[in-house]
Amino acid sequence: MIKAAIFDLDGVLVNTSNFHYAAWRDLAGHLGFTLTDEHNERLKGVSRMSALEIVLEIGGLSNLTCEEKLRLAEIKNKRYIDYISQLDESCLLEGALECLNKFKERKIFIALGSASKNARMVLERLKITGYFNAISDGTRAIRAKPDPEVFKIAADDLGVPYDQCLVFEDSIAGIMAAKTAGMKTVGIGDERILHMADITYKSLKEYVLNNQNAL
Ligand code: B16
Ligand code: MG
Numbered sequence: 001m002i003k004a005a006i007f008d009l010d011g012v013l014v015n016t017s018n019f020h021y022a023a024w025r026d027l028a029g030h031l032g033f034t035l036t037d038e039h040n041e042r043l044k045g046v047s048r049m050s051a052l053e054i055v056l057e058i059g060g061l062s063n064l065t066c067e068e069k070l071r072l073a074e075i076k077n078k079r080y081i082d083y084i085s086q087l088d089e090s091c092l093l094e095g096a097l098e099c100l101n102k103f104k105e106r107k108i109f110i111a112l113g114s115a116s117k118n119a120r121m122v123l124e125r126l127k128i129t130g131y132f133n134a135i136s137d138g139t140r141a142i143r144a145k146p147d148p149e150v151f152k153i154a155a156d157d158l159g160v161p162y163d164q165c166l167v168f169e170d171s172i173a174g175i176m177a178a179k180t181a182g183m184k185t186v187g188i189g190d191e192r193i194l195h196m197a198d199i200t201y202k203s204l205k206e207y208v209l210n211n212q213n214a215l
Contacts, residue, residue: 002184003164005103006136006154009114010044011170012188012204013096014126016084016116017044023079024055027072033059045171047115047144048073081118087125095205100131102208109133111154113167113174115144134158145173148181155181168204172196 010016021040028035039058043051052073056064064072103110111134112119119137123129134157141150155165167178170189175197178185186207187194194200201207 001164002108002166004109004111004133004155004158004160004166005099006111006113006151006165006167006178006183008045008167008169008171008174008188009112009116009119009122009137012093012168013128014087014091014093014122016087016122019080019083019087020044020051022083023076024051026079027076028055028059030075031059031061031072045115045145045169045173047138048077048117050144052076077118081121084118084122084125087122089127092126092128094203095208097128098208099204100128104131109158109160111158112136113151113154113178114138115141115150145171146176146180148177151178151181151183155183168207169197170194 007013010020017040020043024043025035035055035058042054046054049069052069100110110131112123112132114137116122117138120129120135123132134154136150136154136157140153143149151165151167152162155162162182165183166186167183168186168188169175169178172193175185175187175194179196185197187197187200188203189200191200201210
């Protein structure tokens, strides 16, 4: 019996990864190298500082001080915030609103479990903050996915046992995090990549279509 649905943000409810990518590309350009689409796959779902480490490794930049790294992360984040000023309800991924409405109708708790420190701002821009009974994000969880902390915080806020939570995730790290917490998992994306998930659908729209009665 599922009592809570916990949603990852980027890649599940909205595609902010294009904006993260654009901001990382700007930073790489400023540092004198180029990032490719393939590099971007490695940046999805990981925390800001872990993503920076990956970017620096790609650019062959080692030996930066902690202060320099924090400054670069800050530059990237400012660019990202500029980019997401374009975000509105039309950027919700297909099926997202329908899925939130279905869970709300069934009185199943809704929570966010995102690595992003900008998650609240994104929810506001999408005008969906009111759906969430709990918001667990990068400002609360210290350990990044695949550590289960971000999902456990969401479940603890709701007072729901972990095995009664259903997590929607688009990243391998996120699926591993939810499974480690003992939660049920729905992969959103390519099932060849997310084969660890209990079940995978291409989008939330497909999930809703296939689970009309179970929802
Ligand atoms: P921020 P999610 C993740 O969001 C993104 O997928 C990842 O690319 C980003 O580095 C991370 O949030 C941190 O974001 O810089 O805004 O704190 O998929 O966990 O919702
Ligand atoms: Mg994600």
